[in-house]
Each structure stands twice: as structure tokens, then as C-alpha cells.
Amino acid sequence: MIDLFGRLEWQELKLLEFFHDPSIDTAVASGAAWMTVVAAIAVIAWITWARRWAWLWNDWLTSVDHKKIGIMYMVIGFVMMARGVFEGVVMRAHQTTALDGGVLSNEHWAELFSTHGTVMIFFVAMPFITGFMNYLIPLQIGARDMAFPVLNQISLGLTATGAALTMISLVVGAFETGGWTAYPPFTGADFDPGPGPDYWVWAIALSGFGSMFSGLNFAVTIYKMRAPGMHFLRMPVFTWTALCTSILLVFALPPLTVACLMQALDRLAGFHFFTNDLGGNMMNYANLFWMFGHPEVYILVLPAYGIFSELTSMFAAKRLYGYTSLVIATMSISVISFCVWLHHFFTMGNSATINAAFGIATGIIAIPTGVKVYVWMATLWGGRIRFTAPMVYMTGFFILFVIGGLSGIILANPAINWQVHNTQFIVAHFHNVLLPGLIFGIFAGVHIWFPKAFGFRLDERAGKITAWLWIVGFCFTFLPLYFLGLMGYPRRSAAFDNPEFLPYMIVCMLGALMLMAAFAGLFVTLWVSIRKRDELAVPLGDPWDGRTLEWATSAPPPPWNFAMIPHIGERDAFAREKADGRPYVTPEYYEDVHLPPNTSAGLIAMVATTAFGFAMTWWIWWLAVASVLGFILWYVVHSFREHPEVTIPAVEVERHHAAWVEAATLNEGVTRDDETNSRNRGRAATDMVVAS
Amino acid sequence: MAQVDGFLVPFGPVAEAQRTELIWTTAITMIAILPVLVGTPLILWWFRRGNTKATYRPQWHFDTKLEILMWGGPTLIIIALSIWLTQAVFRLDPYREIDAEMAQGMNFEITGAPVAIEVVGLDWKWLFIYPEEGIASVGEMVIPVGRPATMRLTTDTVMQSFMAPGLAGQIYTMAGMVTRLQMIAERPGTTVGENTQYNGTGFPAQRAPVRAVPPEDYARWLDNARDAPALDAETYAVLAHSGDVAKAREDLDRPGDGPLVFSLADPRLFDRIVARYRRGEPVEPEAQPGSPLYRPDRAPLPEVSR
Ligand code: HEM
Ligand SMILES: [Cu+2]
Numbered sequence: 001m002i003d004l005f006g007r008l009e010w011q012e013l014k015l016l017e018f019f020h021d022p023s024i025d026t027a028v029a030s031g032a033a034w035m036t037v038v039a040a041i042a043v044i045a046w047i048t049w050a051r052r053w054a055w056l057w058n059d060w061l062t063s064v065d066h067k068k069i070g071i072m073y074m075v076i077g078f079v080m081m082a083r084g085v086f087e088g089v090v091m092r093a094h095q096t097t098a099l100d101g102g103v104l105s106n107e108h109w110a111e112l113f114s115t116h117g118t119v120m121i122f123f124v125a126m127p128f129i130t131g132f133m134n135y136l137i138p139l140q141i142g143a144r145d146m147a148f149p150v151l152n153q154i155s156l157g158l159t160a161t162g163a164a165l166t167m168i169s170l171v172v173g174a175f176e177t178g179g180w181t182a183y184p185p186f187t188g189a190d191f192d193p194g195p196g197p198d199y200w201v202w203a204i205a206l207s208g209f210g211s212m213f214s215g216l217n218f219a220v221t222i223y224k225m226r227a228p229g230m231h232f233l234r235m236p237v238f239t240w241t242a243l244c245t246s247i248l249l250v251f252a253l254p255p256l257t258v259a260c261l262m263q264a265l266d267r268l269a270g271f272h273f274f275t276n277d278l279g280g281n282m283m284n285y286a287n288l289f290w291m292f293g294h295p296e297v298y299i300l301v302l303p304a305y306g307i308f309s310e311l312t313s314m315f316a317a318k319r320l321y322g323y324t325s326l327v328i329a330t331m332s333i334s335v336i337s338f339c340v341w342l343h344h345f346f347t348m349g350n351s352a353t354i355n356a357a358f359g360i361a362t363g364i365i366a367i368p369t370g371v372k373v374y375v376w377m378a379t380l381w382g383g384r385i386r387f388t389a390p391m392v393y394m395t396g397f398f399i400l401f402v403i404g405g406l407s408g409i410i411l412a413n414p415a416i417n418w419q420v421h422n423t424q425f426i427v428a429h430f431h432n433v434l435l436p437g438l439i440f441g442i443f444a445g446v447h448i449w450f451p452k453a454f455g456f457r458l459d460e461r462a463g464k465i466t467a468w469l470w471i472v473g474f475c476f477t478f479l480p481l482y483f484l485g486l487m488g489y490p491r492r493s494a495a496f497d498n499p500e501f502l503p504y505m506i507v508c509m510l511g512a513l514m515l516m517a518a519f520a521g522l523f524v525t526l527w528v529s530i531r532k533r534d535e536l537a538v539p540l541g542d543p544w545d546g547r548t549l550e551w552a553t554s555a556p557p558p559p560w561n562f563a564m565i566p567h568i569g570e571r572d573a574f575a576r577e578k579a580d581g582r583p584y585v586t587p588e589y590y591e592d593v594h595l596p597p598n599t600s601a602g603l604i605a606m607v608a609t610t611a612f613g614f615a616m617t618w619w620i621w622w623l624a625v626a627s628v629l630g631f632i633l634w635y636v637v638h639s640f641r642e643h644p645e646v647t648i649p650a651v652e653v654e655r656h657h658a659a660w661v662e663a664a665t666l667n668e669g670v671t672r673d674d675e676t677n678s679r680n681r682g683r684a685a686t687d688m689v690v691a692s
Numbered sequence: 693m694a695q696v697d698g699f700l701v702p703f704g705p706v707a708e709a710q711r712t713e714l715i716w717t718t719a720i721t722m723i724a725i726l727p728v729l730v731g732t733p734l735i736l737w738w739f740r741r742g743n744t745k746a747t748y749r750p751q752w753h754f755d756t757k758l759e760i761l762m763w764g765g766p767t768l769i770i771i772a773l774s775i776w777l778t779q780a781v782f783r784l785d786p787y788r789e790i791d792a793e794m795a796q797g798m799n800f801e802i803t804g805a806p807v808a809i810e811v812v813g814l815d816w817k818w819l820f821i822y823p824e825e826g827i828a829s830v831g832e833m834v835i836p837v838g839r840p841a842t843m844r845l846t847t848d849t850v851m852q853s854f855m856a857p858g859l860a861g862q863i864y865t866m867a868g869m870v871t872r873l874q875m876i877a878e879r880p881g882t883t884v885g886e887n888t889q890y891n892g893t894g895f896p897a898q899r900a901p902v903r904a905v906p907p908e909d910y911a912r913w914l915d916n917a918r919d920a921p922a923l924d925a926e927t928y929a930v931l932a933h934s935g936d937v938a939k940a941r942e943d944l945d946r947p948g949d950g951p952l953v954f955s956l957a958d959p960r961l962f963d964r965i966v967a968r969y970r971r972g973e974p975v976e977p978e979a980q981p982g983s984p985l986y987r988p989d990r991a992p993l994p995e996v997s998r
Contacts, residue, residue: 106894106895107893110890177892185851186851191982276980277969278973283866317750318750318752324754347863348864348871349787352787366770367767367770370762370766371762374727375762377731377735378755380732380739382748382750383749384739385735385740386741395733399732406721413776414777418786418860421861422853422888422889423888486700488697488883495896497899
């Protein structure tokens with residue numbers, strides 16, 4: 001007989017755990033499960049009540065518009081971040097009480113750091129950068145869409161699959177407990193037969209395919225779809241960083257996916273890749289994982305560097321200093337990032353020569369990174385700096401990121417690394433580069449491009465307060481961990497026995513509360529801004545006196561981005577047009593625009609792969625087979641169907657474009673003094689006195 | 693409990709050298725980052741939009757001298773750090789036994805023959821075997837001041853990482869494999885022999901004091917251990933079962949608390965533990981300590997020939 005539910009049993013439902021065995025620990029577990037379920041029901045109910053299903057389906061879920069897909073990535077990122085931040089705060093609360101114990105069970109603590117790390121890296125940071133690249137690449141290179149719009153939607157679907165599986169693990173069963181790295185043999189079947197590692201394996205493997213496809217798509221888009229005249233050395237710096245990240249995605253994700261699938265074979269089919277016995281060797285896993293893992297940190301941080309490059313020049317009202325240096329630095333970082341992975345296990349017993357070689361390689365990668373920081377400082381030098389919310393984030397980034405860089409250099413020295421590896425020093429280090437580096441960059445970017453995407457600015461005051469909260473909260477939460485690490489306190493510890501640690505823990509706890517407030521601050525900012533959206537509206541599309549092509553469109557841009565594909569004569573094309581006093585021109589004639597039609601490919605992929613991942617986790621074999629066969633079948637049928645392009649007639653393009661140009665021309669524009677008040681409608685009276 | 697101030701309060705030359713590394717690396721790197729820490733606020737303030745005295749140079753975008761400084765400065769610093777780092781890695785290599793040459797180079801004294809220690813990582817306790825002394829200890833490692841400890845390490849469960857921060861850095865321990873670590877204490881002191889690689893719910897409990905004591909105390913400790921019950925294969929099978937030291941005491945019916953000592957029945961115990969995973973045949977979960985299915989009676993250790 002077919003086993004309908006595999007190894008899934010009723011007790012696995014975490015909703016009931018608390019009622020069987022009431023304690024703080026089960027309250028947190030069941031509470032999280034209930035929260036997930038209730039939130040899901042609430043969203044569904046709201047959509048139904050507001051009669052938004054058709055809108056959601058037609059305008060978003062089946063859309064292949066890169067802008068919409070980008071925004072949906074951001075939504076996934078923020079939803080998952082809510083969970084990640086919450087888990088972070090719970091962990092900090094636990095550790096504050098952890099002198100010889102703690103409020104949570106050790107098992108639950110392990111699940112928390114594992115899900116927190118996995119969620120933050122794969123389902124917060126990755127969607128954030130993928131979202132930004134999606135939104136910005138075509139706009140910055142003067143294209144109408146990605147090279148492969150449907151594949152783009154499928155990538156989104158696969159990312160959503162991974163996120164969904166980690167959310168399902170909150171309600172059904174349990175997640176893995178071996179950290180975001182999931183090192184075997186701890187996660188092998190001999191030591192953890194349960195569903196946890198399987199959830200991890202399938203969430204990461206399936207979403208990994210999505211990320212790799214995104215990389216391919218972005219790289220091809222940048223190679224093939226740049227507007228005429230946009231040579232590589234005329235591309236905006238963000239696009240450059242996006243290109244490098246895409247290349248890294250294509251080369252770095254496969255080792256991870258392969259390592260996951262090898263783990264799956266170990267767990268399900270009795271293979272011995274990473275087991276203790278029969279020649280299995282976890283060192284192979286460590287190598288494969290970090291062959292992905294190190295490039296991954298640059299995958300995440302390069303686009304943020306791109307954002308910081310754009311924003312320094314934007315808010316200093318100045319041309320970027322050292323464009324070529326930045327490009328060379330970005331490229332060399334991408335290449336070297338594949339040559340340093342061993343620094344994640346200097347402690348594995350490698351020969352001194354190997355340790356030294358990788359230590360030096362790691363040092364070398366700091367050179368281009370250092371150059372970047374100096375380039376940004378030089379960009380600010382001689383500018384007319386407006387201290388807007390994005391600049392607050394940037395200030396925090398400059399000061400804190402170099403501290404992260406310092407701890408990176410310290411860790412690159414194997415002799416010191418042997419002492420601080422696996423301690424809180426590492427926890428401090430990677431949060432130090434991920435928060436100020438990546439997350440601050442993303443939030444600064446949200447401030448800058450939100451008006452482009454939605455047609456109104458974010459409230460400046462709320463934004464600034466939030467930014468400061470992030471900075472101060474970060475310092476409190478993570479800087480003390482450096483000292484705990486130097487004192488030898490291991491990471492992932494549910495308890496400690498040294499009363500001297502307690503004061504540090506309390507400071508961290510305060511910081512975590514600030515970070516929670518900062519996270520809430522993002523939504524307060526959004527709320528305030530939505531309420532004031534008429535006052536903050538910038539329909540003309542250029543609120544910050546931008547320099548690159550995306551600012552030469554209305555806000556939000558039409559689905560076809562550009563009425564006519566622009567011809568590019570130099571770098572910072574839009575800045576030049578404004579300086580020359582000839583922005584907003586209407587072309588001599590308009591043409592029909594052809595766009596790809598909506599499709600449910602991404603959704604089908606998501607449903608099928610989520611079912612597959614769930615089935616493989618719980619050994620529901622019929623469902624695994626059915627979901628794969630179903631997907632293949634759908635794909636075959638789908639490819640035989642006709643896919644009529646959507647044609648936007650020239651008159652409609654003209655109507656939209658002419659109306660926008662007229663509005664822009666009628667508006668005399670605001671100087672940067674009025675940038676943040678309601679006079680700013682998105683027409684910039686440029687600040688740049690341009691000598692040529 | 694014990695001193696857990698890590699390598700910032702070292703009592704052996706290896707950890708002391710590591711602290712020196714930390715200080716110097718930080719100091720040298722400061723050359724590169726101080727300009728950012730100081731310069732950023734100043735630039736932001738001076739070039740603020742409201743300051744009419746600052747010169748505005750919107751088109752300034754390149755300066756050869758500045759480029760040379762930007763690329764050259766970090767490059768020089770990294771070259772310096774690399775030389776520094778390479779020396780340290782070779783000098784402090786955990787596989788390099790502490791000998792007279794090292795003592796001379798690093799200016800410390802060796803007052804006796806090396807002590808061989810074999811470390812087995814268990815869930816969630818450390819087993820220290822002194823094969824030449826015929827004793828073993830669980831939950832505490834003792835070494836005589838002035839004599840190098842030359843250690844071989846493995847695990848009989850998942851991967852772990854052994855570190856005694858006051859004396860030396862860490863090294864991973866992996867099943868079926870042997871890694872190495874060296875340390876020496878210059879003066880009496882206590883640090884914690886901790887596992888830093890997460891290995892399950894008992895992880896935070898896997899912390900054994902590492903004590904460096906004067907030779908007389910060491911001899912007394914050894915004598916005491918030689919009188920303790922024997923660690924033979926059966927006892928080991930029970931000891932290896934998941935649980936902390938207190939649980940082991942219970943299982944072995946050795947009431948009391950704190951670390952456990954044994955006389956060593958089989959001086960090749962360590963090699964047999966390593967050999968468990970190298971027989972070319974599957975090791976069932978029932979035979980793997982640390983697995984939830986582990987059954988001591990189903991986990992015989994293989995014999996090893998010399
Ligand atoms: C916003 C507030 C945050 C708080 C309060 C927080 C807190 C924590 C804590 C307490 C841990 C466990 C440390 C330990 O092992 O002892 C941790 C681990 C981790 N965090 Fe965060 N974190 C935050 C944000 C982030 C962000 C934004 C990212 C990444 C984008 C991130 C990535 C990670 C990773 C990768 C781990 C390692 C998990 C593991 O050990 O496998 N965290 N965090
Ligand atoms: Cu790395």
C-alpha cells in the first residue's frame with residue numbers, strides 16, 4: 001500500500017506542542033507556528049475582503065515585468081527578515097538569561113541559530129540583492145526587460161520555494177540544528193535522521209537553482225541588451241557590480257547545490273560522501289560549501305558597493321571619483337574571491353604552506369576593498385553634500401565597515417584565526433560586514449529608488465531616525481561580541497558559565513531591542529510616507545538629481561521602461577543631458593512596443609518544487625514523483641501553446657511619454673535646497689555646474 | 693569557574709605569540725583605516741552643502757598621485773602583513789613539535805621531555821589519554837609546567853574542535869582521522885579546554901579545565917589516576933555514550949562530581965577508536981557513539997596491530 005503521508009505524523013504539528021507540554025520553550029515554538037499560520041490566514045482574508053485576487057494575479061504573480069519581479073523579491077526579503085530579526089532578538093534574550101542555563105531548551109536554541117542564519121543569508125540577503133538587480137539592471141542599461149523574462153519569474157518561484165519550506169518547517173516538524181553551514185556528519189542520517197536537515201537540503205538546493213538562473217539571466221542581459229552606445233566602460237557602477245555578482249552567482253552556486261544533493265544522497269540513498277565510515281569525508285563538504293560560501297559574501301556585498309557608489313556621487317552632487325579604479329577593484333574582488341575559501345577552516349589541520357597561501361590571498365582581497373572605500377571618500381571630497389537618510393546609512397557603513405574589515409584582516413592571519421575561529425569574534429565579524437555592508441546598503445538603496453518604483457518619496461525624518469537606530473543598535477548588539485570572542489566564548493553556545501560575560505550580554509540585549517525598533521521603524525517610515533504620499537509625490541521621476549538612465553523615466557516607469565531605446569554618448573548620460581539643458585526630449589517618431597505576455601510559469605514552478613521539497617523531506621514518495629512528472633508535463637504542454645506577445649501601440653507609448661515630458665517641461669524644477677520638501681515633484685534643477 | 697579570559701591572558705608562549713600577532717596586525721591595519729575613521733566625519737562636515745567656503749569640484753574624477761596612494765598604501769600594508777603572517781604560521785604550526793630550536797627562537801625554556809596526550813572528542817566531554825603514563829582522564833587535562841604537550845586528536849562522533857585558549861589555538865577533530873596540536877605552559881595556570889564546533893544539545897557543557905601544574909603536582913595527579921578504575925573497551929563503550937561528565941559518572945557508577953580519572957587498560961585505545969571508521973565496512977549508527985541509536989554492546993572497537 002502506498003504510504004500516504006510518508007513519515008509525517010500528527011505529533012509533528014508544532015501548533016499543539018504548547019498544549020501538551022506548557023513551558024516558555026514550547027510557548028515560543030508553538031507561538032511562532034501559530035503566528036505563521038495566523039499571518040497567512042490574515043493575508044488571504046485581507047486579499048479576499050479587499051477583492052484583490054485578480055489584481056494580485058494579473059498585476060503581480062503572473063507578471064514577467066522585471067520591475068515587478070524585483071519588488072516581489074524585496075517583499076520576500078522583508079517578510080523573511082521579520083522572522084530573522086525576531087529570531088535574533090529571541091536568541092539575544094535567551095543568551096542574556098543563559099548564565100548556567102537559559103529560558104529556552106538547548107535544542108530550540110540550536111534550531112534558532114540555524115534558521116536565523118539560513119533565513120538571513122538565503123532568504124533575506126539573497127532576495128534583497130536579486131531584487132535590486134532585477135529592478136535596476138534593465139533601467140540602467142536602457143533595456144525593456146531581462147534577456148529571459150520567464151526564466152526570471154521561475155527564479156523568483158524557486159527562491160519562494162526555499163522560503164516557503166523554511167516557513168513550513170516552523171509549523172510541521174523541525175528545522176535542522178547544525179547552523180547555516182549544516183556541516184555533516186552532524187547533519188547526516190546517522191546522527192540526525194529527523195526531517196530537519198532534509199528541510200535545509202531541499203530549501204537550499206531548490207532555491208540555489210533559482211539564484212544560478214538569476215545570475216545567468218542578469219549576465220546575459222548585461223552582455224547583450226545594453227542600449228546602443230553603452231560600452232562596458234560607460235555602464236553605471238551599480239551595473240558593473242551586478243555583472244560581477246551575476247558571474248559569481250553562476251560559478252559559486254553550483255558547488256553548493258552539488259554539496260546539498262550529495263548530502264541528500266547520503267541521507268536518503270545510503271551514500272557515503274560525508275559520513276564517518278566507508279571513506280566518507282566531511283572535509284570535502286567543507287571545501288565544497290566554502291567554494292560557494294566565500295564568493296557568496298561578495299555576491300551579497302558587491303551590489304551594496306554599487307549602491308554606495310551611486311549614492312555618494314548622487315548626494316555629493318559630483319561625478320564619481322575613480323570610475324576605472326572601482327571597476328578594476330570590483331573585477332579583481334570577483335576573481336580573487338574564488339581563491340580564498342580555505343580561510344574558513346584554517347583549523348582543519350592543513351599544512352603551514354597552505355594556510356599561509358590562503359592567508360595571504362585573503363589579505364590581497366582587502367586591497368581592492370580598501371581602494372573602494374578611498375574612492376568613495378574621494379567622491380565626497382569637493383562635493384556639496386546633502387545629509388539625507390541614505391547618507392546616514394552611508395556614514396554608518398563607512399565607519400563600521402572598516403571595523404569589520406579590520407576584524408577580517410585579523411581573521412586572515414591563521415595564527416590568530418586558530419584562537420578566534422568559531423567564537424563570538426566570528427559572529428561579530430560577519431554581522432559587522434553583513435549589516436553595515438549589505439543591509440545598510442539595501443536600505444539606503446530603498447530610500448533612493450523607492451520613489452522611482454512607487455512615485456513618492458519616503459518620509460525623510462522617519463527614515464533618518466530609523467537609520468540612526470540601525471547604526472546605534474548595531475554597535476550595541478554586535479561590537480561587544482568581539483570581546484567575548486577574544487575571551488574564548490564559542491559561537492552557537494546556549495549557555496555560559498562565566499559571570500563576567502553577563503554585562504556584555506545585557507548590552508547586546510539592549511542593542512537587539514534597538515534593532516527591533518529599527519526594523520519596526522522601516523514600516524513606520526513606509527506607513528507615514530503612504531499617508532503623506534500626495535505631498536511626497538515625485539511623478540516626474542528624478543527626485544535626487546540622478547545621473548543614470550533610470551532617472552530619465554517617469555515614476556513609476558511605464559511597463560516598457562523607455563519610449564524609445566536611448567542612444568548613449570557617455571557615462572552618466574542623464575546628468576550630461578541635464579547639464580546641457582536638454583533633458584526630456586520627445587523623439588521624432590514612436591514605435592510599437594512588444595512585451596512578453598503574463599505567464600504562470602513561476603507559480604507552477606514554485607508549487608511543484610515546494611511539493612517536491614516537502615515530499616522529499618517527509619518521504620512522501622508518490623507526491624515527489626507526481627510533482628516532478630506534473631511539472632514536466634506542464635512544461636511540455638506549455639511549450640506547445642502559443643505565446644502571443646503583448647503589443648503596446650505607438651500611440652499609447654506616445655501618449656504616456658508626451659504627457660510626462662510635458663509635465664516635466666512645465667515644472668521649473670527644484671534646486672537641491674528643496675529636495676526633501678513637498679516642492680520636489682521629481683524635476684531637478686540640476687546643481688551641477690558642468691565644465692566639460 | 694576557570695580562567696576563561698582566553699589568549700589575552702596567556703600562560704604559554706604559543707598563546708602569547710598569538711596575542712602579539714593580534715596586537716601587531718591590529719596596529720598595522722590601523723594605518724589603513726584611521727584615515728577613514730577620522731576623514732569621513734571631517735569630509736562630511738566640511739563639504740556639507742551649506743558650507744560656502746568649501747570648493748565645489750563637480751567634475752574632479754581622477755588624480756594620478758592619489759591613485760598611486762590608494763592602491764599603493766594598502767598593497768604595502770598587505771605585503772608587510774603577509775610576511776608577518778607567513779612567519780607566524782610556520783612558527784606556530786600546530787603540527788610542529790615544540791623543540792629546543794623553537795624555545796630558543798621564541799625565548800622560553802623547556803625543562804623536560806614532551807608529554808604525549810591523545811584527545812578523543814565525545815558527545816559532550818573530552819577524553820584525554822596519556823598512553824605513556826598509562827592513565828586517562830575525562831573532563832580535565834593536566835600538564836606539567838615546562839614540558840611540551842604533544843597531542844594527537846580525533847573524535848568518536850561528529851566533528852569537534854579542541855581549543856585551550858590560554859595555551860594554544862584550536863584544531864578540528866574528525867572521526868577516523870588524527871590531527872595534531874602542541875602546547876607548553878611557562879607557569880602554572882588554568883584555562884578551559886573547550887569544544888568550539890557545535891555538536892548537539894550538550895555542546896555548552898563540553899568544557900574541560902586544562903591545568904598546568906608544577907612537576908610534583910603532576911606526578912601526584914598521575915599516581916592518583918593509576919589507582920583509579922581501569923578504562924578498558926567495555927568501560928569505554930559506556931563512556932562514549934552521549935552525555936556530559938556527570939552523566940558518565942552515573943553510567944559508570946562512579947559517584948561524586950568533577951572530572952574522572954582512569955588507569956589505562958589498553959595503551960592502543962586511541963588507535964582503535966580511529967580504526968573504528970577505517971575498516972572498509974559500514975559502521976552502523978548503533979555502533980557510532982553520538983548517534984541517537986547507539987548501543988554500547990553493539991559497538992566493539994577493532995583490534996589494531998602495532
Ligand atoms: C537584526 C538583528 C540581528 C540579530 C539580533 C542577530 C543575532 C544573531 C545571533 C544571536 C546569532 C547566534 C550567534 C551565535 O552563534 O552564538 C546570529 C547568528 C547568525 N546571524 Fe544574525 N542577527 C541579526 C541580523 C542578521 C543579519 C542581517 C544577517 C545576515 C544578513 C545575519 C546572519 C547571521 C548568520 C549567518 C548567523 C550564523 C548562524 C549559524 O551559526 O549558523 N544576522 N545572529
Ligand atoms: Cu570567506
